[in-house]
Amino acid sequence: MQIAGQKCKICDKVILMASDATWCARCKTTVHIECLTDRQGVCPVCAKPLDRPEQHFYYSKFCSVCGARNTPPKSNCSNCGNATQWDSEEEYVAFRCHVMASSRSQMFIGLVQIGFGLLVVMGYLLALGLLLQSGRWFVSGLVIFAVIYLLGRGGKNFWNGWCMRSFE
Ligand SMILES: [Zn+2]
Ligand SMILES: [Zn+2]
Numbered sequence: 536m537q538i539a540g541q542k543c544k545i546c547d548k549v550i551l552m553a554s555d556a557t558w559c560a561r562c563k564t565t566v567h568i569e570c571l572t573d574r575q576g577v578c579p580v581c582a583k584p585l586d587r588p589e590q591h592f593y594y595s596k597f598c599s600v601c602g603a604r605n606t607p608p609k610s611n612c613s614n615c616g617n618a619t620q621w622d623s624e625e626e627y628v629a630f631r632c633h634v635m636a637s638s639r640s641q642m643f644i645g646l647v648q649i650g651f652g653l654l655v656v657m658g659y660l661l662a663l664g665l666l667l668q669s670g671r672w673f674v675s676g677l678v679i680f681a682v683i684y685l686l687g688r689g690g691k692n693f694w695n696g697w698c699m700r701s702f703e
């Protein structure tokens with residue numbers, strides 16, 4: 536949750552540093568840690584002990600960007616700095632759904648490109664067969680380039696999507 540820039544519900548001042556503040560996981564009220572201590576840790580909205588967000592934090596096992604392992608769990612990836620912490624398991628699950636959806640579309644795009652590449656190969660072989668019969672055949676650089684491009688691109692997209700599937 537973005538807490539810098541929000542108002543503290545206890546002293547009504549704007550929170551400047553996220554590290555000086557916390558929030559109630561139950562009602563999403565933001566407060567200064569110092570103000571909360573002055574009120575014996577009671578949430579100003581719930582009038583109950585503040586539901587500490589740290590208890591709900593959820594960490595992904597891997598980094599969603601570079602795939603590095605996130606053990607022991609940290610809030611950011613030790614390899615690339617990408618966020619690996621969510622405010623709750625629900626938010627993590629929603630994010631994971633999003634990753635899986637883009638993984639599927641990446642793999643689909645990759646397969647379509649590979650399919651087109653193979654289609655070009657087949658079309659070219661067919662044309663080559665006909666040309667060979669007439670004794671005038673040639674190798675088109677453009678076709679080779681298109682095939683390498685399509686297969687390379689498709690393979691890369693498919694592989695990216697495949698790797699994303701293992702995100703958890
Ligand atoms: Zn305050
Ligand atoms: Zn509360």
Ligand SMILES: [Zn+2]
Pocket residue numbers: 598599600601602603612613614615616617
């Ligand atoms: Zn990373």
